[in-house]
Amino acid sequence: MIEIASIVLLCMGAFFYFSGTVGLLRFPDVYSRLHALAKADNLGLGCIVLGLALQAESLAVALKLLLIWPLALAASAGISYAIARRADALGIRPWRREDT
Amino acid sequence: MxxxxxxxxxxxxxxxxxxxxxxxxxxxxxxxxxxxxxxxxxxxLLPASGRISVAGLFAFMGYFIWNSVRGGAQVALIALRGRQALQPDMLEMQLSLRSGAARILMVNALGLMPGSLGVRLEGDRLRLHVLDARMPIAVAVRALEARIEVIFREQP
Amino acid sequence: MTGIEFPLALFLLVNLIVALLAAARGPTAADRMLVALLFGSTGVGILVLLAHAGAGHELVDVALVLALLAAITGVAFAGRAWHAGEKKPHD
Incomplete structure (x- = not known):
């Protein structure tokens, strides 16, 4: 039962990573690519560590895996704002619907 | 102490x-x-300065993690539907947060909330990019701001 | 270990390579900075999956340290924004 839940979570994680990459390839400018990569990849990582934590042999091992996620969230938040700010400072204008 | x-x-x-x-x-x-x-x-970090509400910080973390999950699921669906699902825009908003730390936390946290991305912070002027201008982003920004006000004890 | 960890790790590796190539091609300098985001999320994901695919639990420690370094990078960027942002936003 736990194994099935773990497999489902791991596959969901892989799906979110995949959609992050799809967003990176499909979205028209750096700002929207940032949305896709930061948000979708983090959810992917969250699903993966949760799925693996379910299989852990002890509580401490499970918590260690789960500890990775908030660190990655903080990293993505800080780095994506830094990139967005840099893009804005470089004068990169966001893509708008009427441009096409 | x-x-x-x-x-x-x-x-x-x-x-x-x-x-x-x-x-x-x-x-x-x-x-x-x-x-x-x-x-x-x-x-x-000297203890017992009393400037930060620990309960508020935990409430914020719960809110932040839950909304980052929502944001990830939402952007995944938009990515699979492709470019036609996008209607990006830049918004300018006035922040009422007073301390620098509160504003920095705000503009960084925005990047993982559904549909929003902090782009620039000058004084209390916040510039953010939104994936879909039809989403109620301004309401969500105010809700996040209220949570951060609780952490830094900045109730208006 | 359920047996799908290793295939999933390979799948993420393919994702990482495609994303790295796409990000490195640009078109703008800001796009190339997206590479920094990929290691903190995809890289860490691959490491924890490999740790559970039989490569040894030490890889979880490696993943944790990588995530920690990425978080410090993120916080350092945020701190720089604090000091530089208010006076000269065009750094």
């Missing part, structure tokens, strides 16, 4: 227990690590 030290000591010991995967033989080294961490934490 002693209560704050005790709280931190327990937190660091818990962290060591997690990092050592609960191995009983590691506590000799663990005691040293907890002591050093406690010393560093007192040097860098």
């Amino acid at each position: 002693t209560a704050a030290l005790l709280r931190r000591g327990i937190l660091f010991a818990l962290l060591w227990w997690i990092l050592s995967e609960g191995r009983a033989g590691s506590w000799g080294l663990g005691a040293i690590a907890v002591a050093v961490a406690l010393w560093a934490s007192v040097r860098l």
Whole structure:
């Protein structure tokens, strides 16, 4: 039962990573690519560590895996704002619907 | 002061227990690590300044993590539907947060909330990019701001 | 270990390579900075999956340290924004 839940979570994680990459390839400018990569990849990582934590042999091992996620969230938040700010400072204008 | 030290000591010991995967033989080294961490934490951040609400911080973390999950699921669906699902725009908003730390937390946290991305912060002017201008982003920004006000005790 | 960890790790590796190539091609300098985001999330995901695919639990420690370094990078960027942002936003 736990194994099935773990497999489902791991596959969901892989799906979110995949959609992050799809967003990176499909979205028209750096700002929207940032949305896709930061948000979708983090959810992917969250699903993966949760799925693996379910299989852990002890509580401490499970918590260690789960500890990775908030660190990655903080990293993505800080780095994506830094990139967005840099893009804005470089004068990169966001893509708008009427441009096409 | 002693209560704050005790709280931190327990937190660091818990962290060591997690990092050592609960191995009983590691506590000799663990005691040293907890002591050093406690010393560093007192040097860098004096306890009992009372400026930050711990309950507010935990409430914010719960809210932040839940909304980052929502944001990830939402952007995944938009990515699979492709470019035609996008209607990006730049918004300018006025922040009412007073302290610098609160504003920095705000503009960084926005990047993981559904549909929003902090782009620039100048004084209390916030510029953010939104994936879909039809989403009620302004309401969400105000809700996040209210949560951060609670952490930094900045109730208007 | 359920047996799908290793295939999933390979799948994420393919994702990482495609994303790295796409990000490195640009078109703008800001796009190339997206590479920094990929290691903190995809790289860490691959490491924890490999750790559970039989490569040894030490890889979880490696993943944790990588995530920690990425978090410090993120916080350092945020701190720089604080000091530089208010006076000269065009750094």
